[in-house]
Amino acid sequence: MTTRSDIQPAETGAQAGRVRLAAESVRLGYGERTIVDDLDLEIVQGTVTAVIGPNGCGKSTLLRALGRLLAPAKGQVLLDGKRIDRMPTKEVAAVLGLLPQAPTAPEGLTVGDLVARGRHPHQAWYRQWSADDEEAVAEALDWTGIADLAERPVDELSGGQRQRAWISMALAQGTELLLLDEPTTFLDLSHQVEVLELVTRLNTERGRTVVMVLHDLNLAARYADRLVAMKNGAIMAQGRPADVVTEPLLREVFGLEAKVVPDPVAGTPMVVPIGTRRDR
Known part of the structure:
Protein backbone atom coordinates (compact mmCIF):
# COMPACT_ATOMS: atom_id res chain seq x y z
CA MET A 1 0.00 0.00 0.00
CA THR A 2 1.30 3.41 -1.00
CA THR A 3 1.13 6.21 1.56
CA ARG A 4 1.85 9.90 1.19
CA SER A 5 4.89 9.53 3.46
CA ASP A 6 6.40 7.02 0.99
CA ILE A 7 6.43 9.31 -2.03
CA GLN A 8 7.97 12.50 -3.30
CA PRO A 9 5.99 15.52 -4.55
CA ALA A 10 4.90 15.31 -8.17
CA GLU A 11 6.47 18.65 -9.03
CA THR A 12 9.78 20.20 -8.06
CA GLY A 13 11.57 23.42 -8.86
CA ALA A 14 9.78 26.45 -10.25
CA GLN A 15 6.49 24.57 -10.74
CA ALA A 16 6.27 23.41 -7.14
CA GLY A 17 4.71 26.51 -5.57
CA ARG A 18 2.57 27.58 -8.52
CA VAL A 19 -1.09 28.30 -7.76
CA ARG A 20 -3.20 26.58 -10.42
CA LEU A 21 -6.70 27.16 -9.11
CA ALA A 22 -7.95 29.80 -6.67
CA ALA A 23 -11.19 31.01 -5.14
CA GLU A 24 -11.14 34.66 -4.12
CA SER A 25 -13.80 35.96 -1.71
CA VAL A 26 -16.44 33.75 -3.32
CA ARG A 27 -20.07 33.62 -2.29
CA LEU A 28 -21.87 30.51 -3.49
CA GLY A 29 -25.42 29.32 -3.22
CA TYR A 30 -28.61 28.26 -4.94
CA GLY A 31 -31.35 30.83 -5.44
CA GLU A 32 -31.80 32.84 -2.27
CA ARG A 33 -29.86 30.34 -0.18
CA THR A 34 -26.18 31.12 0.49
CA ILE A 35 -24.02 28.04 1.17
CA VAL A 36 -20.51 29.52 1.10
CA ASP A 37 -19.61 33.12 1.80
CA ASP A 38 -16.36 35.13 1.50
CA LEU A 39 -14.20 32.04 1.00
CA ASP A 40 -10.57 32.08 -0.18
CA LEU A 41 -8.67 28.99 -1.29
CA GLU A 42 -5.55 28.26 -3.32
CA ILE A 43 -4.72 24.93 -4.96
CA VAL A 44 -1.01 24.49 -5.57
CA GLN A 45 0.56 22.60 -8.46
CA GLY A 46 1.43 18.96 -7.87
CA THR A 47 -0.57 18.47 -4.66
CA VAL A 48 -3.45 16.26 -3.58
CA THR A 49 -5.96 18.27 -1.55
CA ALA A 50 -8.88 16.70 0.31
CA VAL A 51 -11.84 18.83 1.39
CA ILE A 52 -13.45 17.48 4.56
CA GLY A 53 -16.34 18.55 6.76
CA PRO A 54 -19.83 17.53 7.93
CA ASN A 55 -22.71 17.01 5.53
CA GLY A 56 -24.12 20.25 4.16
CA CYS A 57 -21.07 22.36 4.96
CA GLY A 58 -20.47 23.39 1.33
CA LYS A 59 -17.78 20.93 0.19
CA SER A 60 -19.45 19.87 -3.05
CA THR A 61 -20.72 23.40 -3.70
CA LEU A 62 -17.13 24.66 -3.51
CA LEU A 63 -15.93 21.92 -5.86
CA ARG A 64 -18.66 22.79 -8.38
CA ALA A 65 -17.52 26.41 -8.34
CA LEU A 66 -13.88 25.40 -8.83
CA GLY A 67 -15.00 23.32 -11.82
CA ARG A 68 -17.05 26.17 -13.34
CA LEU A 69 -20.33 24.36 -12.82
CA LEU A 70 -21.57 27.01 -10.40
CA ALA A 71 -21.01 30.73 -10.90
CA PRO A 72 -20.16 32.72 -7.75
CA ALA A 73 -22.68 35.35 -6.70
CA LYS A 74 -19.67 37.33 -5.50
CA GLY A 75 -15.91 36.98 -5.93
CA GLN A 76 -14.16 34.95 -8.59
CA VAL A 77 -12.49 31.65 -9.40
CA LEU A 78 -9.15 31.82 -11.19
CA LEU A 79 -7.59 29.09 -13.33
CA ASP A 80 -3.91 29.78 -13.90
CA GLY A 81 -4.55 33.41 -13.01
CA LYS A 82 -7.46 33.91 -15.42
CA ARG A 83 -11.12 34.20 -14.49
CA ILE A 84 -12.53 30.79 -15.24
CA ASP A 85 -15.96 32.16 -16.16
CA ARG A 86 -14.41 34.20 -18.98
CA MET A 87 -12.41 31.34 -20.48
CA PRO A 88 -13.68 29.33 -23.48
CA THR A 89 -15.23 26.03 -22.45
CA LYS A 90 -12.78 23.96 -24.48
CA GLU A 91 -9.82 25.81 -22.99
CA VAL A 92 -11.03 24.98 -19.49
CA ALA A 93 -11.80 21.36 -20.40
CA ALA A 94 -8.29 20.90 -21.78
CA VAL A 95 -6.81 21.80 -18.38
CA LEU A 96 -9.41 20.84 -15.79
CA GLY A 97 -11.56 17.73 -15.40
CA LEU A 98 -14.35 17.20 -12.88
CA LEU A 99 -15.99 13.94 -11.85
CA PRO A 100 -19.25 14.58 -9.97
CA GLN A 101 -20.76 12.40 -7.27
CA ALA A 102 -21.98 9.07 -8.65
CA PRO A 103 -21.64 9.99 -12.36
CA THR A 104 -23.93 8.10 -14.73
CA THR A 175 -6.13 17.48 -17.93
CA GLU A 176 -3.49 18.61 -15.46
CA LEU A 177 -6.11 19.38 -12.78
CA LEU A 178 -8.64 16.82 -11.58
CA LEU A 179 -11.59 17.52 -9.26
CA LEU A 180 -13.25 14.47 -7.67
CA ASP A 181 -16.50 14.81 -5.72
CA GLU A 182 -16.68 11.95 -3.21
CA PRO A 183 -14.98 9.36 -5.47
CA THR A 184 -15.27 6.64 -2.80
CA THR A 185 -19.01 7.00 -2.07
CA PHE A 186 -20.94 3.70 -2.13
CA LEU A 187 -17.71 1.69 -2.41
CA ASP A 188 -16.64 -0.95 0.09
CA LEU A 189 -13.39 -0.33 1.96
CA SER A 190 -11.16 -2.33 -0.38
CA HIS A 191 -12.44 -0.43 -3.41
CA GLN A 192 -12.13 2.90 -1.58
CA VAL A 193 -8.45 2.15 -1.03
CA GLU A 194 -8.09 0.98 -4.62
CA VAL A 195 -9.48 4.25 -5.99
CA LEU A 196 -7.35 6.39 -3.68
CA GLU A 197 -4.23 4.40 -4.59
CA LEU A 198 -5.05 5.21 -8.21
CA VAL A 199 -5.43 8.90 -7.35
CA THR A 200 -2.01 8.79 -5.66
CA ARG A 201 -0.48 7.29 -8.79
CA LEU A 202 -2.13 9.96 -10.94
CA ASN A 203 -0.39 12.54 -8.77
CA THR A 204 3.03 10.95 -8.39
CA GLU A 205 3.45 9.26 -11.77
CA ARG A 206 1.42 11.57 -14.01
CA GLY A 207 1.89 14.86 -12.17
CA ARG A 208 -1.83 15.52 -11.80
CA THR A 209 -2.97 18.13 -9.29
CA VAL A 210 -6.00 16.69 -7.50
CA VAL A 211 -8.77 18.16 -5.36
CA MET A 212 -11.24 15.70 -3.88
CA VAL A 213 -14.11 15.75 -1.42
CA LEU A 214 -13.88 12.90 1.09
CA HIS A 215 -15.93 11.83 4.08
CA ASP A 216 -13.52 9.35 5.64
CA LEU A 217 -11.10 11.41 7.73
CA ASN A 218 -8.53 8.66 8.11
CA LEU A 219 -8.35 8.01 4.36
CA ALA A 220 -8.21 11.75 3.71
CA ALA A 221 -5.29 12.14 6.12
CA ARG A 222 -3.48 9.16 4.59
CA TYR A 223 -3.86 10.03 0.90
CA ALA A 224 -3.83 13.84 0.77
CA ASP A 225 -0.92 16.27 1.05
CA ARG A 226 -3.25 19.01 2.28
CA LEU A 227 -6.62 19.04 4.02
CA VAL A 228 -9.23 21.79 3.92
CA ALA A 229 -11.72 21.52 6.79
CA MET A 230 -15.07 23.27 6.27
CA LYS A 231 -18.03 24.06 8.49
CA ASN A 232 -21.11 26.13 7.65
CA GLY A 233 -19.63 27.31 4.36
CA ALA A 234 -16.34 28.54 5.84
CA ILE A 235 -12.85 27.11 5.98
CA MET A 236 -11.98 26.36 9.60
CA ALA A 237 -8.47 25.03 8.97
CA GLN A 238 -6.19 24.04 6.11
CA GLY A 239 -2.71 22.62 5.81
CA ARG A 240 -0.88 19.35 6.33
CA PRO A 241 -3.00 16.51 7.77
CA ALA A 242 -0.96 16.57 10.99
CA ASP A 243 -1.83 20.24 11.47
CA VAL A 244 -5.52 19.94 10.61
CA VAL A 245 -6.65 16.65 12.15
CA THR A 246 -6.52 17.54 15.82
CA GLU A 247 -8.82 16.76 18.70
CA PRO A 248 -9.97 20.39 19.16
CA LEU A 249 -10.77 20.70 15.43
CA LEU A 250 -12.73 17.44 15.42
CA ARG A 251 -14.72 18.76 18.35
CA GLU A 252 -15.35 22.14 16.72
CA VAL A 253 -16.04 21.06 13.13
CA PHE A 254 -17.66 17.66 13.54
CA GLY A 255 -18.92 17.81 17.12
CA LEU A 256 -16.88 14.65 17.66
CA GLU A 257 -15.05 13.58 20.78
CA ALA A 258 -12.10 11.53 19.59
CA LYS A 259 -8.49 10.65 20.13
CA VAL A 260 -5.97 11.34 17.37
CA VAL A 261 -3.18 8.77 17.23
CA PRO A 262 -0.53 7.94 14.60
CA ASP A 263 -1.73 5.64 11.83
CA PRO A 264 0.34 2.45 12.34
CA VAL A 265 0.84 2.08 8.56
CA ALA A 266 1.27 5.61 7.25
CA GLY A 267 2.17 7.58 10.36
CA THR A 268 -0.53 10.11 9.44
CA PRO A 269 -3.18 11.20 11.96
CA MET A 270 -5.79 8.53 12.70
CA VAL A 271 -9.11 9.42 14.31
CA VAL A 272 -10.40 7.08 17.01
CA PRO A 273 -13.90 8.18 18.07
CA ILE A 274 -14.76 8.10 21.74
CA GLY A 275 -18.17 6.48 22.13
CA THR A 276 -20.47 6.08 25.10
CA ARG A 277 -19.49 2.39 25.25
CA ARG A 278 -15.76 3.05 25.58
CA ASP A 279 -15.60 1.71 29.16
CA ARG A 280 -17.39 -1.58 28.46
Whole structure:
Protein backbone atom coordinates (compact mmCIF):
# COMPACT_ATOMS: atom_id res chain seq x y z
CA MET A 1 0.00 0.00 0.00
CA THR A 2 1.30 3.41 -1.00
CA THR A 3 1.13 6.21 1.56
CA ARG A 4 1.85 9.90 1.19
CA SER A 5 4.89 9.53 3.46
CA ASP A 6 6.40 7.02 0.99
CA ILE A 7 6.43 9.31 -2.03
CA GLN A 8 7.97 12.50 -3.30
CA PRO A 9 5.99 15.52 -4.55
CA ALA A 10 4.90 15.31 -8.17
CA GLU A 11 6.47 18.65 -9.03
CA THR A 12 9.78 20.20 -8.06
CA GLY A 13 11.57 23.42 -8.86
CA ALA A 14 9.78 26.45 -10.25
CA GLN A 15 6.49 24.57 -10.74
CA ALA A 16 6.27 23.41 -7.14
CA GLY A 17 4.71 26.51 -5.57
CA ARG A 18 2.57 27.58 -8.52
CA VAL A 19 -1.09 28.30 -7.76
CA ARG A 20 -3.20 26.58 -10.42
CA LEU A 21 -6.70 27.16 -9.11
CA ALA A 22 -7.95 29.80 -6.67
CA ALA A 23 -11.19 31.01 -5.14
CA GLU A 24 -11.14 34.66 -4.12
CA SER A 25 -13.80 35.96 -1.71
CA VAL A 26 -16.44 33.75 -3.32
CA ARG A 27 -20.07 33.62 -2.29
CA LEU A 28 -21.87 30.51 -3.49
CA GLY A 29 -25.42 29.32 -3.22
CA TYR A 30 -28.61 28.26 -4.94
CA GLY A 31 -31.35 30.83 -5.44
CA GLU A 32 -31.80 32.84 -2.27
CA ARG A 33 -29.86 30.34 -0.18
CA THR A 34 -26.18 31.12 0.49
CA ILE A 35 -24.02 28.04 1.17
CA VAL A 36 -20.51 29.52 1.10
CA ASP A 37 -19.61 33.12 1.80
CA ASP A 38 -16.36 35.13 1.50
CA LEU A 39 -14.20 32.04 1.00
CA ASP A 40 -10.57 32.08 -0.18
CA LEU A 41 -8.67 28.99 -1.29
CA GLU A 42 -5.55 28.26 -3.32
CA ILE A 43 -4.72 24.93 -4.96
CA VAL A 44 -1.01 24.49 -5.57
CA GLN A 45 0.56 22.60 -8.46
CA GLY A 46 1.43 18.96 -7.87
CA THR A 47 -0.57 18.47 -4.66
CA VAL A 48 -3.45 16.26 -3.58
CA THR A 49 -5.96 18.27 -1.55
CA ALA A 50 -8.88 16.70 0.31
CA VAL A 51 -11.84 18.83 1.39
CA ILE A 52 -13.45 17.48 4.56
CA GLY A 53 -16.34 18.55 6.76
CA PRO A 54 -19.83 17.53 7.93
CA ASN A 55 -22.71 17.01 5.53
CA GLY A 56 -24.12 20.25 4.16
CA CYS A 57 -21.07 22.36 4.96
CA GLY A 58 -20.47 23.39 1.33
CA LYS A 59 -17.78 20.93 0.19
CA SER A 60 -19.45 19.87 -3.05
CA THR A 61 -20.72 23.40 -3.70
CA LEU A 62 -17.13 24.66 -3.51
CA LEU A 63 -15.93 21.92 -5.86
CA ARG A 64 -18.66 22.79 -8.38
CA ALA A 65 -17.52 26.41 -8.34
CA LEU A 66 -13.88 25.40 -8.83
CA GLY A 67 -15.00 23.32 -11.82
CA ARG A 68 -17.05 26.17 -13.34
CA LEU A 69 -20.33 24.36 -12.82
CA LEU A 70 -21.57 27.01 -10.40
CA ALA A 71 -21.01 30.73 -10.90
CA PRO A 72 -20.16 32.72 -7.75
CA ALA A 73 -22.68 35.35 -6.70
CA LYS A 74 -19.67 37.33 -5.50
CA GLY A 75 -15.91 36.98 -5.93
CA GLN A 76 -14.16 34.95 -8.59
CA VAL A 77 -12.49 31.65 -9.40
CA LEU A 78 -9.15 31.82 -11.19
CA LEU A 79 -7.59 29.09 -13.33
CA ASP A 80 -3.91 29.78 -13.90
CA GLY A 81 -4.55 33.41 -13.01
CA LYS A 82 -7.46 33.91 -15.42
CA ARG A 83 -11.12 34.20 -14.49
CA ILE A 84 -12.53 30.79 -15.24
CA ASP A 85 -15.96 32.16 -16.16
CA ARG A 86 -14.41 34.20 -18.98
CA MET A 87 -12.41 31.34 -20.48
CA PRO A 88 -13.68 29.33 -23.48
CA THR A 89 -15.23 26.03 -22.45
CA LYS A 90 -12.78 23.96 -24.48
CA GLU A 91 -9.82 25.81 -22.99
CA VAL A 92 -11.03 24.98 -19.49
CA ALA A 93 -11.80 21.36 -20.40
CA ALA A 94 -8.29 20.90 -21.78
CA VAL A 95 -6.81 21.80 -18.38
CA LEU A 96 -9.41 20.84 -15.79
CA GLY A 97 -11.56 17.73 -15.40
CA LEU A 98 -14.35 17.20 -12.88
CA LEU A 99 -15.99 13.94 -11.85
CA PRO A 100 -19.25 14.58 -9.97
CA GLN A 101 -20.76 12.40 -7.27
CA ALA A 102 -21.98 9.07 -8.65
CA PRO A 103 -21.64 9.99 -12.36
CA THR A 104 -23.93 8.10 -14.73
CA ALA A 105 -23.39 6.97 -18.31
CA PRO A 106 -26.05 6.41 -20.97
CA GLU A 107 -27.48 2.89 -20.87
CA GLY A 108 -25.41 0.44 -22.87
CA LEU A 109 -22.40 2.77 -23.30
CA THR A 110 -19.23 0.69 -23.29
CA VAL A 111 -16.16 1.46 -21.21
CA GLY A 112 -14.15 2.18 -24.34
CA ASP A 113 -16.74 4.65 -25.62
CA LEU A 114 -16.92 6.35 -22.21
CA VAL A 115 -13.16 6.82 -22.08
CA ALA A 116 -13.17 8.07 -25.69
CA ARG A 117 -15.49 10.89 -24.59
CA GLY A 118 -12.53 12.28 -22.67
CA ARG A 119 -11.02 13.26 -26.01
CA HIS A 120 -13.90 15.59 -26.95
CA PRO A 121 -12.10 18.78 -25.79
CA HIS A 122 -9.37 17.97 -28.29
CA GLN A 123 -11.76 17.69 -31.24
CA ALA A 124 -12.66 20.43 -33.70
CA TRP A 125 -14.38 20.68 -37.06
CA TYR A 126 -10.97 20.52 -38.72
CA ARG A 127 -9.60 17.79 -36.43
CA GLN A 128 -11.68 14.69 -35.91
CA TRP A 129 -10.73 11.37 -34.31
CA SER A 130 -7.05 10.62 -34.85
CA ALA A 131 -4.40 8.04 -34.10
CA ASP A 132 -3.31 10.23 -31.16
CA ASP A 133 -6.81 9.99 -29.70
CA GLU A 134 -6.82 6.23 -30.15
CA GLU A 135 -3.47 5.98 -28.40
CA ALA A 136 -4.60 8.20 -25.51
CA VAL A 137 -7.69 6.04 -24.90
CA ALA A 138 -5.73 2.78 -25.08
CA GLU A 139 -3.09 4.15 -22.71
CA ALA A 140 -5.72 5.35 -20.22
CA LEU A 141 -7.47 1.98 -20.20
CA ASP A 142 -4.20 0.14 -19.79
CA TRP A 143 -2.88 2.47 -17.09
CA THR A 144 -5.97 2.03 -14.92
CA GLY A 145 -5.99 -1.73 -15.44
CA ILE A 146 -9.34 -2.02 -17.25
CA ALA A 147 -8.27 -2.59 -20.86
CA ASP A 148 -9.97 -6.00 -20.71
CA LEU A 149 -13.27 -4.26 -19.89
CA ALA A 150 -13.29 -1.95 -22.92
CA GLU A 151 -16.21 -3.74 -24.60
CA ARG A 152 -18.27 -4.09 -21.41
CA PRO A 153 -21.22 -1.74 -20.78
CA VAL A 154 -20.44 0.70 -17.97
CA ASP A 155 -23.72 -0.12 -16.21
CA GLU A 156 -22.62 -3.77 -15.83
CA LEU A 157 -19.45 -2.93 -13.89
CA SER A 158 -18.88 -3.14 -10.16
CA GLY A 159 -18.58 0.11 -8.24
CA GLY A 160 -14.79 -0.01 -8.17
CA GLN A 161 -14.54 -0.85 -11.85
CA ARG A 162 -16.94 1.96 -12.69
CA GLN A 163 -14.85 4.51 -10.82
CA ARG A 164 -11.76 3.29 -12.66
CA ALA A 165 -13.60 3.79 -15.95
CA TRP A 166 -14.50 7.38 -15.09
CA ILE A 167 -10.95 8.09 -13.95
CA SER A 168 -9.75 6.58 -17.23
CA MET A 169 -11.94 9.07 -19.08
CA ALA A 170 -10.37 11.92 -17.12
CA LEU A 171 -6.91 10.54 -17.85
CA ALA A 172 -7.68 10.34 -21.57
CA GLN A 173 -8.86 13.95 -21.40
CA GLY A 174 -5.28 14.84 -20.53
CA THR A 175 -6.13 17.48 -17.93
CA GLU A 176 -3.49 18.61 -15.46
CA LEU A 177 -6.11 19.38 -12.78
CA LEU A 178 -8.64 16.82 -11.58
CA LEU A 179 -11.59 17.52 -9.26
CA LEU A 180 -13.25 14.47 -7.67
CA ASP A 181 -16.50 14.81 -5.72
CA GLU A 182 -16.68 11.95 -3.21
CA PRO A 183 -14.98 9.36 -5.47
CA THR A 184 -15.27 6.64 -2.80
CA THR A 185 -19.01 7.00 -2.07
CA PHE A 186 -20.94 3.70 -2.13
CA LEU A 187 -17.71 1.69 -2.41
CA ASP A 188 -16.64 -0.95 0.09
CA LEU A 189 -13.39 -0.33 1.96
CA SER A 190 -11.16 -2.33 -0.38
CA HIS A 191 -12.44 -0.43 -3.41
CA GLN A 192 -12.13 2.90 -1.58
CA VAL A 193 -8.45 2.15 -1.03
CA GLU A 194 -8.09 0.98 -4.62
CA VAL A 195 -9.48 4.25 -5.99
CA LEU A 196 -7.35 6.39 -3.68
CA GLU A 197 -4.23 4.40 -4.59
CA LEU A 198 -5.05 5.21 -8.21
CA VAL A 199 -5.43 8.90 -7.35
CA THR A 200 -2.01 8.79 -5.66
CA ARG A 201 -0.48 7.29 -8.79
CA LEU A 202 -2.13 9.96 -10.94
CA ASN A 203 -0.39 12.54 -8.77
CA THR A 204 3.03 10.95 -8.39
CA GLU A 205 3.45 9.26 -11.77
CA ARG A 206 1.42 11.57 -14.01
CA GLY A 207 1.89 14.86 -12.17
CA ARG A 208 -1.83 15.52 -11.80
CA THR A 209 -2.97 18.13 -9.29
CA VAL A 210 -6.00 16.69 -7.50
CA VAL A 211 -8.77 18.16 -5.36
CA MET A 212 -11.24 15.70 -3.88
CA VAL A 213 -14.11 15.75 -1.42
CA LEU A 214 -13.88 12.90 1.09
CA HIS A 215 -15.93 11.83 4.08
CA ASP A 216 -13.52 9.35 5.64
CA LEU A 217 -11.10 11.41 7.73
CA ASN A 218 -8.53 8.66 8.11
CA LEU A 219 -8.35 8.01 4.36
CA ALA A 220 -8.21 11.75 3.71
CA ALA A 221 -5.29 12.14 6.12
CA ARG A 222 -3.48 9.16 4.59
CA TYR A 223 -3.86 10.03 0.90
CA ALA A 224 -3.83 13.84 0.77
CA ASP A 225 -0.92 16.27 1.05
CA ARG A 226 -3.25 19.01 2.28
CA LEU A 227 -6.62 19.04 4.02
CA VAL A 228 -9.23 21.79 3.92
CA ALA A 229 -11.72 21.52 6.79
CA MET A 230 -15.07 23.27 6.27
CA LYS A 231 -18.03 24.06 8.49
CA ASN A 232 -21.11 26.13 7.65
CA GLY A 233 -19.63 27.31 4.36
CA ALA A 234 -16.34 28.54 5.84
CA ILE A 235 -12.85 27.11 5.98
CA MET A 236 -11.98 26.36 9.60
CA ALA A 237 -8.47 25.03 8.97
CA GLN A 238 -6.19 24.04 6.11
CA GLY A 239 -2.71 22.62 5.81
CA ARG A 240 -0.88 19.35 6.33
CA PRO A 241 -3.00 16.51 7.77
CA ALA A 242 -0.96 16.57 10.99
CA ASP A 243 -1.83 20.24 11.47
CA VAL A 244 -5.52 19.94 10.61
CA VAL A 245 -6.65 16.65 12.15
CA THR A 246 -6.52 17.54 15.82
CA GLU A 247 -8.82 16.76 18.70
CA PRO A 248 -9.97 20.39 19.16
CA LEU A 249 -10.77 20.70 15.43
CA LEU A 250 -12.73 17.44 15.42
CA ARG A 251 -14.72 18.76 18.35
CA GLU A 252 -15.35 22.14 16.72
CA VAL A 253 -16.04 21.06 13.13
CA PHE A 254 -17.66 17.66 13.54
CA GLY A 255 -18.92 17.81 17.12
CA LEU A 256 -16.88 14.65 17.66
CA GLU A 257 -15.05 13.58 20.78
CA ALA A 258 -12.10 11.53 19.59
CA LYS A 259 -8.49 10.65 20.13
CA VAL A 260 -5.97 11.34 17.37
CA VAL A 261 -3.18 8.77 17.23
CA PRO A 262 -0.53 7.94 14.60
CA ASP A 263 -1.73 5.64 11.83
CA PRO A 264 0.34 2.45 12.34
CA VAL A 265 0.84 2.08 8.56
CA ALA A 266 1.27 5.61 7.25
CA GLY A 267 2.17 7.58 10.36
CA THR A 268 -0.53 10.11 9.44
CA PRO A 269 -3.18 11.20 11.96
CA MET A 270 -5.79 8.53 12.70
CA VAL A 271 -9.11 9.42 14.31
CA VAL A 272 -10.40 7.08 17.01
CA PRO A 273 -13.90 8.18 18.07
CA ILE A 274 -14.76 8.10 21.74
CA GLY A 275 -18.17 6.48 22.13
CA THR A 276 -20.47 6.08 25.10
CA ARG A 277 -19.49 2.39 25.25
CA ARG A 278 -15.76 3.05 25.58
CA ASP A 279 -15.60 1.71 29.16
CA ARG A 280 -17.39 -1.58 28.46
